[in-house]
Amino acid sequence: MVRVVVVDDEALIRSGFSMILNAADGIEVVATAAGGQAVATVREHRPDVVLLDIRMPDVDGLSVLRELVALPQPPAVAMLTTFDTDEYILTALNSGACGFLLKDTEPEQLAPLVRTLAAGGVVLSPKASQSLLRDHPGSRAEAPDPQAGRVDRLSDREREVLVLIAEGLSNADIGARMHLGTGTVKDHVSAILTKLRVGGRVQAALLAQRAGLLADGPERRP
Numbered sequence: 173m174v175r176v177v178v179v180d181d182e183a184l185i186r187s188g189f190s191m192i193l194n195a196a197d198g199i200e201v202v203a204t205a206a207g208g209q210a211v212a213t214v215r216e217h218r219p220d221v222v223l224l225d226i227r228m229p230d231v232d233g234l235s236v237l238r239e240l241v242a243l244p245q246p247p248a249v250a251m252l253t254t255f256d257t258d259e260y261i262l263t264a265l266n267s268g269a270c271g272f273l274l275k276d277t278e279p280e281q282l283a284p285l286v287r288t289l290a291a292g293g294v295v296l297s298p299k300a301s302q303s304l305l306r307d308h309p310g311s312r313a314e315a316p317d318p319q320a321g322r323v324d325r326l327s328d329r330e331r332e333v334l335v336l337i338a339e340g341l342s343n344a345d346i347g348a349r350m351h352l353g354t355g356t357v358k359d360h361v362s363a364i365l366t367k368l369r370v371g372g373r374v375q376a377a378l379l380a381q382r383a384g385l386l387a388d389g390p391e392r393r394p
Contacts, residue, residue, distance in 0.1 A: 174199045174290040177217060179210040179236065180225040180252065185275060189223060189282070196283035207231035211239045219247050220290045226251040226260050226272070234264055241268035248289040265374045271295030271340075291342035294377045320383040325367045333360045335385050338377035 178189045178201060186204040193199045205213040207228035214222060222240060226233040233251065240249055251264045251272040261272050271294050273285060285295045326334060336346045343357045350357075361373070370376050380386055 174221060174286060175202045175217065175219040176200065176221045176223065176286060177202060177210075177214055177219040177247070178204045178223045179207060179213070179228075180204075180223075181206050181228040181230060182225075185225070185252075192279045192282050193286060196286075199283055199286055207233065207236060210236045214240055214243070214247060218245065221286050222247045222249045223252055223286075224249050224269075226253045226264060234260060234267060237264055237267055237269055248292070250285070250289055250295050265378065266371075268372070270374060285340075288340040288342075291345065292373075293340035293342045293345070294337060294373050295340055296338070296374075296377060296381075319369075320379055322368045323379065323383040323385065326364060330360055330364050330367070331385065333357065334364050334376060334380050337361065337364070337373050338380040338386055 176193055176199060178186050178193075180186050180189075190201040190204055193201050202217045202219055203213050207225065208230045210222075210224065210231070224233055224237060224240070228236075237249055237251070240246055246268075248270045249268070251261065251269050252275050253261065253272060254275050264272065270289055273295055277285070288295055323331070323334070332350065333346060336349060341349065343354050343361065346352070347354045347357045352360075364376060365372070368376055368379055370379060
């Protein structure tokens with residue numbers, strides 16, 4: 173059972189997400205909270221996944237994120253936003269968020285995204301990530317992107333693994349897809365993060381998109 177906490181300043185969002193997720197097999201929303209109660213609620217219920225509003229009037233969502241990822245057993249945190257382009261998203265990803273999605277994500281896609289987070293995968297809402305990467309300095313196609321150029325250091329096999337990381341697959345899922353042992357996948361992931369000079373899977377996924385490794389398409393895992 174995947175345990176979820178939903179943090180949002182709007183009661184309607186909290187109840188809507190709870191209703192959708194509680195109707196899905198293998199997922200339970202164990203609590204919801206406004207921003208001010210977020211950290212205490214997570215400490216009490218110890219969820220696997222937290223869906224966290226990035227903009228709340230009573231508390232800074234980024235500050236809440238930093239407290240959550242500093243917990244001894246931090247949950248996977250995905251940021252919620254209503255904006256296709258949100259200047260805080262990149263900061264959130266660099267601060268330890270496991271992804272982000274728009275609040276108007278189709279209801280039938282929400283449970284698979286939560287399962288992806290619980291399995292250690294990455295969730296990037298394509299519509300929002302494309303806008304973010306387009307508007308972030310250094311991500312424009314006509315400008316050189318030295319960071320994206322680091323992808324050239326990867327072997328063909330590592331590139332394959334990177335694409336699957338960016339598609340939101342966990343190590344176990346990548347191993348099943350590529351017919352590799354989980355230990356081998358972990359070794360590949362470690363090498364990828366080292367060669368790309370990034371601190372986690374989310375940053376690697378964004379770099380893969382900036383390097384043009386991902387095909388544009390409908391909302392997916394991510």
